[in-house]
Structure formats: structure tokens, C-alpha cells
Amino acid sequence: MKEEQLRSSNWFGRTGKDGFIYRAWMKNNGIPHHEFKKPVIGICNTWSELTPCNAHFRDLAAAVKRGILEAGGFPVEFPVMSLGETLMKPTTMLFRNLASMDVEESIRANPLDGVVLLCGCDKTTPSLLMGACSVNLPTIIVSGGPMLTGRYKGKSIGTSDVWRLAAELETGGVNETELNSMEDALCRSQGHCAVMGTASTMACMVEALGLSLPGNAAIPAVDARRKVLAQYSGSRIVEMVREQLRLSDILTRPAFENAIIANAAIGGSTNFVIHLLAIAGRMGTPLSLQDFDTLSNNIPLLVNLQPSGAFFMEDLYDAGGLPAVLKELDGLLHGDALTVNGKTLRENYTTAECYNREVIAATADPVSAATGLAVLTGNICPDGAVIKPSAASPHLMRHTGPALVFESIEDYKNRINNEDLDVDENTILVLKNVGPKGYPGMPEVGNMTLPKKLLQRGITDMIRISDGRMSGTGFGTVVLHVSPEAALGGNFSVLQTGDLITLDVENRTLEVQLTEAVLEQRRNAWKPLPPHVSRGYVHLYTQRVQQAHLGADLDFLTGCSGADVTKDSH
Incomplete structure (x- = not known):
């Protein structure tokens, strides 16, 4: 490539004062002149x-x-x-x-x-x-x-086991001493x-x-x-x-x-x-x-x-x-x-080979017919939500149950293990205000740990719905990225405990069994939560972040602006 075709020649290929400045300070690292070409x-x-x-x-x-x-x-x-x-x-x-x-x-x-x-x-x-x-x-x-791969007592362990161990800690299946030993073995x-x-x-x-x-x-x-x-x-x-x-x-x-x-x-x-x-x-x-x-x-x-x-x-x-x-x-x-x-x-x-069919299955004999991703729509999520069927429970792929609503992550943490909480395995856990604007930042809290009293009964999965995300290491029947999020005042924001919700993954729907008139009445009465922060980057983020179905980027960053530098201060 000729020097003038290099973008860097706009710096290092210059003559006079500008070129002198650009090259001289780089040369304090012992770089000879010909390197700049x-x-x-x-x-x-x-x-x-x-x-x-x-x-x-x-x-x-x-x-x-x-x-x-x-x-x-x-x-x-x-x-x-x-x-x-x-x-x-x-x-x-x-x-x-x-x-x-x-x-x-x-x-x-x-x-x-x-x-x-x-x-x-x-x-x-x-x-x-x-x-x-x-x-x-x-x-x-x-x-x-x-x-x-982590190894503990002769068995393989990985990050996904953290969620299992968190549940076992609640039920007494493991204790803090055992967890400390696993810490040493997990990230080896x-x-x-x-x-x-x-x-x-x-x-x-x-x-x-x-x-x-x-x-x-x-x-x-x-x-x-x-x-x-x-x-x-x-x-x-x-x-x-x-x-x-x-x-x-x-x-x-x-x-x-x-x-x-x-x-x-x-x-x-x-x-x-x-x-x-x-x-x-x-x-x-x-x-x-x-x-x-x-x-x-x-x-x-x-x-x-x-x-x-x-x-x-x-x-x-x-x-x-x-x-x-x-x-x-x-x-x-x-x-x-x-x-x-x-x-x-x-x-x-084209020349790649598979050396272990237990790990990489053939398309004719897959690990599972369940796909790794499904997109849901419905009156709860008119702009969409996602679920990972390959990591979910088949018996919950079509399910109707009453909602148990948590208005925030703090609300969830304060109430989830209350003995008098009205919840069973048919209940659908709903977590609001953990979306891009509402948290802010859309944290990985969507795969909520189940109530302790259900874990003690051997219940290992329930439908969980949120406008937040889930760690890629997580699993379960978890609906995520509900859009629009609760902080914007849509239907998701006005769900209440006891509302009947139907998840139908085959038909790609997520619906609450309420009339539009009832939903409209609730939306009209809805009031937004006060902002978390009023300064700095976080304030900018909450003002300009897009919704999950658009990628949660800042709206002024979309599109490719290119590499041109239009001004030179030297």
C-alpha cells in the first residue's frame, strides 16, 4: 500500500510542524523514522x-x-x-x-x-x-x-452450577463452608x-x-x-x-x-x-x-x-x-x-470434522428439538419478549397461572421468602422496573430464585417474567426483555398480583387475561417512579437509551459515522 493510502499518513506523513509533532513524541519509545510509513x-x-x-x-x-x-x-x-x-x-x-x-x-x-x-x-x-x-x-x-472446566470432588462444575447451588443454599443442601471449597475449584x-x-x-x-x-x-x-x-x-x-x-x-x-x-x-x-x-x-x-x-x-x-x-x-x-x-x-x-x-x-x-457426537450432535439426531430462542408477543409485550426453550421446562411451555407481582428488585428480595407469601408452583413470578430505564441498565435478575418454601418442596422451576435480562449461564422457564418496559407505563407496568397470565411458547404469545378497557383504566392511573440519578452518564443513559427490542443502545449512536477526523488542532 502506498503511504498516501494509509489513514495514518494524515498524521505521520505530514511535513513541517504538524509532522514533527506527531512523530517526535512517538519516537521517545525508540521508534525509528521508517516505521511511520x-x-x-x-x-x-x-x-x-x-x-x-x-x-x-x-x-x-x-x-x-x-x-x-x-x-x-x-x-x-x-x-x-x-x-x-x-x-x-x-x-x-x-x-x-x-x-x-x-x-x-x-x-x-x-x-x-x-x-x-x-x-x-x-x-x-x-x-x-x-x-x-x-x-x-x-x-x-x-x-x-x-x-x-472446574473440577470438584471428581466432578465437573461450571458457572451454571452457581444457580443450582444458590437454591441448595436456601434449602440446606450445601453450606457456606462447602461453597468456599467450590470457589477454589470453579475458576481454575x-x-x-x-x-x-x-x-x-x-x-x-x-x-x-x-x-x-x-x-x-x-x-x-x-x-x-x-x-x-x-x-x-x-x-x-x-x-x-x-x-x-x-x-x-x-x-x-x-x-x-x-x-x-x-x-x-x-x-x-x-x-x-x-x-x-x-x-x-x-x-x-x-x-x-x-x-x-x-x-x-x-x-x-x-x-x-x-x-x-x-x-x-x-x-x-x-x-x-x-x-x-x-x-x-x-x-x-x-x-x-x-x-x-x-x-x-x-x-x-468445509474441512472441519466432529470428533465427539455427544458434544456436537448431527442435525438428524440433535441434542434437543427445542430451539435456543423464541420471541413472544402479546398484550403484555407488544414490542416483544424472549425465552430460551432449550433451557426451559417442557411442561411449562404452555401454562396459565396467577401473577405474583414484584414492583422492583428490592420488593422481590424483601418478600420472596416470606412464609405467608401466597405462591405455589402454578404461580407466575413477575418482576417489574428492571429494564433499561427502570433499573437503570437492565440487570441480569430475570431468573429469580424461587421461594424458599417451594424449593424445600422440590419445586425447581416456575415461569418468571421480567423486563430485565438473565445471565447466559442461567436456565429455567424465564421470559425476558419485555418491551416496552415497566418504566414506560405500558401494559406490563400495570400488571397486578392475581392477574391470570398465559404463556404459549408454541404460538409465541404472552397474554394477560384482562380486557383492553381494564388495561386502559390502569394505564391512566399509573404514575412513574422518580428517577434514580439526575446527573452524569447515568442520567444521559436513562434519557436516551432505546428499548430492548431495538438493542438498548443510545439513540444518538445508531448508524455508522465513519473514520473521518474533520479537525486538527495542531
Whole structure:
């Protein structure tokens, strides 16, 4: 590539005072003059000791740098806001859009020709990708990889077991001493959750979209082959810059459809929906919530991983990884979709093999006929809601029961274990005001722990409905992302304890048995809750966040604005 074709030449290729300033301060790192004529590759790093899933990213970045140097590029590593799922309060989802703004402006404002995104923990993948989409430079993703499977007393354990153990703690099945021992065994290596939670789902998403090299999704974080892939990715991004292969060339409508189909087959996290919608919104690619149902319908569960199945990400890699899963879906996917290595998706998976049919099933003999995702509509959720049938109870897929309504998460915590609570296994638990505006930030509280008195009777699942989200590691018959949320004053906001609700997953409906006249009377009497915060980013978020069925992005961030820098202060 000629120097004038490089975006970075607008900085480093200048003469006079401007060029002097741009180059001189960079040279304090010992960089010789000729390096400034090479493609400048940014390594966007979410390393942080407050994000344990990404704590190994310094080593991963070093591997990427080796690849960039090998291919004749000029690597520059830079930090952005990191979102640690396990530690941040009130919820990382509140900060996903803020982190994306950090990424977008960091890329646009600096002399970068291409970008490698290092992401792993749940929100780091969508936030980095959303930000990069808004700038639309050549971009490749390197995921951090899953941790090794936990082992406790000779058995495998993973993050999904946390929900089971929480219930057992309520009933006396385990005690705090035993939990402490399990803590030591659960996360036994660096990396993100070892199950098909949101982090693993996001890694599969970017591979299915064509944004990473084949095999990226499942290589364990501590496997040496993760560093090899990182080095190859560093080399490839330099080639992508020379080819001017941008995100907009890859993130076409067929690519998004491929990701949706793949997500259904792997039993991916319901969070996939809200993140993919936001990514499509940044690219300006038409995508609706209904598309997820249409494309997921009749796609069986092929991957036997927790929480929908039995195994772990380490097992998925050993069985052939995502390429083997995609090969099983050949004929359903857009195999001619372009990917970051310059090949089509089909070319990337055509030689893949499955080495373990217990982990990756054939389409003719799936793990389950239940799909990984269904979209519901009805008078409770006119703009939609989602459920994960592959992780739900078959006997609750069609059910009518009385609502037990909690007006907030605090209300739920205060009352759920009251002995006099009028609740049984037929009751439908309803949690309001945990949506994008109402919480704010839409936390992962939708898979509410059941009442203690029912757990003691051996009841392990009930229908639960909320305008919030659920951890990708969670499971159960849980309806999520109700839109519009309770904070906006729609029908969901006026549900009352005792209202009869019918869930019918086969017909994709969620209805309360009330007349429109009664609902209208309640809506007219409804009053919004006072705002949580009146300043700063959180105030901006609550004023401008979109609803879940649109991806919960900030409304002024949608659309791709490109990489142009219109002003120069020097």
C-alpha cells in the first residue's frame, strides 16, 4: 500500500510542524523514522485486574504484536474501559454503551489504519465491536477464550452450577463452608466462563459473523493455540488494511442471519439478541426482533453444553469447535458470506470434522428439538419478549397461572421468602422496573430464585417474567426483555398480583387475561417512579437509551459515522 493510502499518513506523513509533532513524541519509545510509513495497527485491549476474565490479555496482546510485526505493520496497544461482569455495580449493561463510545472515539481520534479487538468477558465483546462498527476500519477480533472446566470432588462444575447451588443454599443442601471449597475449584484457570454463557456466546457470535479467524470461539484461554491464533490475527489485520477489507464488507445482512442461526444451534445466551441488535444498529443493517424468531425457528439444539446441556467449552473445542457446528448447519447458512481471512464462511468450515457426537450432535439426531430462542408477543409485550426453550421446562411451555407481582428488585428480595407469601408452583413470578430505564441498565435478575418454601418442596422451576435480562449461564422457564418496559407505563407496568397470565411458547404469545378497557383504566392511573440519578452518564443513559427490542443502545449512536477526523488542532 502506498503511504498516501494509509489513514495514518494524515498524521505521520505530514511535513513541517504538524509532522514533527506527531512523530517526535512517538519516537521517545525508540521508534525509528521508517516505521511511520507502515500500516499502524491499534490493539484495543480490555485488560484489567478488575475484569478477571480478561486478566491474561497482556500476553495475548504480545502475541498479536508479533503477528503485526511479522507482516510489516506498526503495532500500538491502547486501553479502553473494561467491563468486569462479576464485579461491576449496578450492572455492566449500564456501561456497555459508554465503553463503546470510548472505543469509537479512541479509534477515530488516533492514527490507526486497522484494529485488533481483544475481548472476552460478556460486555467487552459487544461494546468493542459496537464502537468499531461506528468507525468502520479494517477490524479483526481475538477472543480471550474460556477457562478450563472446574473440577470438584471428581466432578465437573461450571458457572451454571452457581444457580443450582444458590437454591441448595436456601434449602440446606450445601453450606457456606462447602461453597468456599467450590470457589477454589470453579475458576481454575484464566479465561471467561467455561459454559455456553454470554461470553462464550459472544465469541461464537463473532466467529459466525466472520469477524475472527476460524476456531477462535472455543480455544481455551490457557491453551498455547490461543496465542498462535492471536499471532495469526495480528498478521492478518495488516493484510486486511492493505486490502481495505472493512467491517461494512463483512457485516452484511447474510452475516447477521448466519449468527442468529448459529446461536440457536449452540443454545446461546438470550443476551445475544440485545447485543446483535445493537451491533446491527451501529452498522445500519436492517434487523428486527422478529428476525430472531423466524431464523431460529426449527433450528434444533446441536451443542450439548451447559446450561442447555451437559458439557463445557473445553469439550466443544476438543470436539471440533464452532467450525464443526457450522458444517452441520451447511445448507441453512449463507455459506458465501465473506470473513476476515478473505475466505467465505463455507470455505472456513468445509474441512472441519466432529470428533465427539455427544458434544456436537448431527442435525438428524440433535441434542434437543427445542430451539435456543423464541420471541413472544402479546398484550403484555407488544414490542416483544424472549425465552430460551432449550433451557426451559417442557411442561411449562404452555401454562396459565396467577401473577405474583414484584414492583422492583428490592420488593422481590424483601418478600420472596416470606412464609405467608401466597405462591405455589402454578404461580407466575413477575418482576417489574428492571429494564433499561427502570433499573437503570437492565440487570441480569430475570431468573429469580424461587421461594424458599417451594424449593424445600422440590419445586425447581416456575415461569418468571421480567423486563430485565438473565445471565447466559442461567436456565429455567424465564421470559425476558419485555418491551416496552415497566418504566414506560405500558401494559406490563400495570400488571397486578392475581392477574391470570398465559404463556404459549408454541404460538409465541404472552397474554394477560384482562380486557383492553381494564388495561386502559390502569394505564391512566399509573404514575412513574422518580428517577434514580439526575446527573452524569447515568442520567444521559436513562434519557436516551432505546428499548430492548431495538438493542438498548443510545439513540444518538445508531448508524455508522465513519473514520473521518474533520479537525486538527495542531
